Amino acid sequence: MATKKQESTGLLKLLEDQLADIYYAEKQLLKALPKMAKAATNNDLRAAFEGHLEETQGQVQRLEEAFSAMDLPAKGKKCPAIDGILEEGKEIMEEFADDAALDAGLVAAAQKVEHYEIASYGSMCAWAEQLGLHDVAGLLTETLEEEKGADEKLSEIAETVVNLEAEDSDEEEAGELEEVGNGSGRSAKAKGAAAKGMGKGSATTTKPNRNGKR
Numbered sequence: 128m129a130t131k132k133q134e135s136t137g138l139l140k141l142l143e144d145q146l147a148d149i150y151y152a153e154k155q156l157l158k159a160l161p162k163m164a165k166a167a168t169n170n171d172l173r174a175a176f177e178g179h180l181e182e183t184q185g186q187v188q189r190l191e192e193a194f195s196a197m198d199l200p201a202k203g204k205k206c207p208a209i210d211g212i213l214e215e216g217k218e219i220m221e222e223f224a225d226d227a228a229l230d231a232g233l234v235a236a237a238q239k240v241e242h243y244e245i246a247s248y249g250s251m252c253a254w255a256e257q258l259g260l261h262d263v264a265g266l267l268t269e270t271l272e273e274e275k276g277a278d279e280k281l282s283e284i285a286e287t288v289v290n291l292e293a294e295d296s297d298e299e300e301a302g303e304l305e306e307v308g309n310g311s312g313r314s315a316k317a318k319g320a321a322a323k324g325m326g327k328g329s330a331t332t333t334k335p336n337r338n339g340k341r
């Protein structure tokens with residue numbers, strides 16, 4: 128038991144540190160995902176958040192198994208990165224509460240979380256393998272696959288529904304502005320272009336996700 132402490136240097140220390148980081152992050156997500164599900168107006172998006180909440184509960188358990196396998200107490204360490212990403216998500220929920228682009232914003236916020244998790248679990252899997260902690264690596268790989276799946280699902284939702292809804296609504300707004308006329312005609316055009324740009328931008332943001340998948 129005591130020998131474990133002496134071994135905690137280098138890669139092992141890093142793995143322990145990052146396990147505590149992601150344990151904190153997952154626990155924060157247990158609180159954030161129900162709020163995101165509640166805020167989502169699109170049914171598929173809400174279901175995706177609810178489904179991932181269930182997965183996240185399993186992921187927390189898996190991390191506790193990993194701690195146990197390493198003879199460590201399950202203990203989180205404050206992760207400013209996830210706090211920041213979730214704070215941004217909260218801002219989007221507030222600022223776009225009555226906006227048709229809310230769901231698109233929620234998808235983006237959620238994908239930022241998934242990408243953080245994918246990077247973190249990906250690194251930890253490699254370290255655990257390197258350290259010969261194959262049981263730990265197996266647990267982390269299971270979660271890594273779930274995070275990739277969640278990210279993929281969000282990309283699909285964004286492509287098929289959410290971004291289209293946001294774009295349609297912006298175009299309607301632009302149309303209304305054009306009818307009002309005057310100098311606002313120019314801003315209406317700019318707004319229409321912005322709406323199109325948003326659709327394209329969102330499409331490109333899905334590309335790294337696909338790359339990140341493999």
Ligand SMILES: [Fe+2]
Pocket residue numbers: 153156183186244274
């Ligand atoms: Fe997770």
Ligand SMILES: [Fe+2]
Pocket residue numbers: 179240241244274277
């Ligand atoms: Fe996740």
